[in-house]
Amino acid sequence: MAEMGQRILIVGCDPKADSTRLMLHSKAQTTVLHLAAERGAVEDLELEEVMLTGFRGVRCVESGGPEPGVGCAGRGIITAINFLEENGAYQDVDFVSYDVLGDVVCGGFAMPIREGKAQEIYIVTSGEMMAMYAANNIARGILKYAHTGGVRLGGLICNSRKVDREIELIETLAERLNTQMIH
Structure with missing residues (x-):
């Protein structure tokens, strides 16, 4: 950009x-x-x-x-x-x-979301389980504030770690989160 x-x-x-x-x-x-x-x-x-x-x-x-x-x-x-x-x-x-x-659920980490400082969020993740777990946690936080803060999940960005079936795993996660894999 x-x-x-x-x-x-x-x-x-x-x-x-x-x-x-x-x-x-x-x-x-x-x-x-x-x-x-x-x-x-x-x-x-x-x-x-x-x-x-x-x-x-x-x-x-x-x-x-x-x-x-x-x-x-x-x-x-x-x-x-x-x-x-x-x-x-x-x-x-x-x-x-x-x-x-991504693995912390403390409210301070959600401040940009909660206080309307973000309009669209892209989550960078990989096909590793802990990274996808963290991405899911962040997505849950976004959903919590989507209606009051006007924020939305723009998509997932794959920071490839060459994990077996990585693209498939992230695309499946994106589908379940009702979003898309951007890259």
Whole structure:
């Protein structure tokens, strides 16, 4: 999409902060939560400190997560997304990609869906059972908020892992979810 001139923002919502590494050609970037912890509050941050520009002009942000055993990763995502919103990160953007953990059912991970920040969602999965389980969980979350938030499942994208019968498995899952396999 970026190669077609679309303006893209990737928001990594995984405590590992590894969603944007390849786009930035670097190690994991400094996260919103890490920098906020260093400074004392998220209000002490500037957008430019946490939003970097990567390959083909794609804007990249990592929400990060709390110190292990302390806090809630979902709450951290809500904090990061609110910070981005309040500081204009979503202005002049055509598409936003939220990279969320699929195997977690915490409400914080569903925040982009629940609060109407997403209109159409594409789930990247593979033919591995845990990946399809995660895709199914995300689809269930989408369905829960489809009527109130106006969000819909646009389809499944196969990130092929060369699993036996992978395409068949994902097409079957897509059919059961009343959607399609895009790629």
